[in-house]
Amino acid sequence: MSTFPTPEDVLPHRAPFLFIDEILDLRPAEYGKARWTITEDMFWTPGHFPGRPTLPGVLMCEAIAQMGAYTVLTAADMYEGKLPLFGGLDNARFRRQVVPGDTVEIEAEITRLSARAGKGTGRVTVEGEVACSADVMFVVVDA
Numbered sequence: 041m042s043t044f045p046t047p048e049d050v051l052p053h054r055a056p057f058l059f060i061d062e063i064l065d066l067r068p069a070e071y072g073k074a075r076w077t078i079t080e081d082m083f084w085t086p087g088h089f090p091g092r093p094t095l096p097g098v099l100m101c102e103a104i105a106q107m108g109a110y111t112v113l114t115a116a117d118m119y120e121g122k123l124p125l126f127g128g129l130d131n132a133r134f135r136r137q138v139v140p141g142d143t144v145e146i147e148a149e150i151t152r153l154s155a156r157a158g159k160g161t162g163r164v165t166v167e168g169e170v171a172c173s174a175d176v177m178f179v180v181v182d183a
Contacts, residue, residue, distance in 0.1 A: 108124065124180050
């Protein structure tokens, strides 16, 4: 079990829109890695796609953003009471399907950070194989 704060202790997201189960590694304001297990009963499985549920790419991008937000919010006190919001998404690439039963690892590296905005890059992998990668931009607002 990790020794890091739980995602629920740091992020405002809650089920069914919290896409991080456990934090695996963390360097606040620099890098974070988490695990998320994809299950049959997730809200998107009946409709994307019936008979062959596939994790939507946009949800993988959101998972990267949540990992980035966690990484930022665990940094210095300057981010207490703040919330990073999506400002943009570039270079999103989808390399493989993710299906119920898969456990993904989500990584986010913060490449630029100020009091009001930042940039990062991230990826989602399954057993070491890249499923999704993307660059994210965000703004930091009062929660």
